[in-house]
Amino acid sequence: xxxxxxxxxxxxxxxxxxxxxxxxxxxxxxxxxxxxxxxxxxxxxxxxxxxxxxxxxxxxxxxxxxxxxxxxxxxxxxxxxxxxxxxxxxxxxxxxxxxxxxxxxxxxxxxxxxxxxxxxxxxxxxxxxxxxxxxxxxxxxxxxxxxxxxxxxxxxxxxxxxxxxxxxxxxxxxxxxxxxxxxxxxxxx
Numbered sequence: 001x002x003x004x005x006x007x008x009x010x011x012x013x014x015x016x017x018x019x020x021x022x023x024x025x026x027x028x029x030x031x032x033x034x035x036x037x038x039x040x041x042x043x044x045x046x047x048x049x050x051x052x053x054x055x056x057x058x059x060x061x062x063x064x065x066x067x068x069x070x071x072x073x074x075x076x077x078x079x080x081x082x083x084x085x086x087x088x089x090x091x092x093x094x095x096x097x098x099x100x101x102x103x104x105x106x107x108x109x110x111x112x113x114x115x116x117x118x119x120x121x122x123x124x125x126x127x128x129x130x131x132x133x134x135x136x137x138x139x140x141x142x143x144x145x146x147x148x149x150x151x152x153x154x155x156x157x158x159x160x161x162x163x164x165x166x167x168x169x170x171x172x173x174x175x176x177x178x179x180x181x182x183x184x185x186x187x188x189x
């Protein structure tokens with residue numbers, strides 16, 4: 001099976017995430033999306049690790065509200081010793097399910113720093129990566145720069161842009177709105 005690996009904090013899951021998952025299983029024809037809950041992104045606030053199990057349980061509940069999706073919340077990162085690096089997750093999935101093909105899914109905001117990720121060479125050469133648009137990021141330019149980096153380092157670069165819907169909302173914006181006492185129910189998945 002072709003599996004889209006969509007990792008993130010998902011704090012909380014919202015309609016932007018939903019649009020990406022629908023696009024991946026629809027237009028991109030992935031057999032399934034694994035929504036991988038990351039306990040701690042090495043580039044983000046370490047306090048996220050404290051509520052990782054709750055975020056996973058919230059993801060399970062959110063996906064149940066959308067039975068039409070071919071999405072499975074996956075807690076594989078919760079069992080991998082920290083630090084949580086994408087390459088460790090991809091390799092663990094491949095070891096767990098050797099018959100499947102795994103494609104990393106990320107927003108254009110992550111594309112800018114991908115070459116600095118742990119084992120970036122292996123991610124770029126051993127796994128396909130699809131990149132969806134994000135407001136404020138020039139995906140085409142970022143991909144050109146990454147391909148130039150790969151050529152200079154003699155690395156295969158299995159990265160492509162996808163024309164997924166752009167939903168201009170973020171989990172950070174939602175958390176701030178909740179803190180202000182605003183109703184965000186229409187934004188949540």
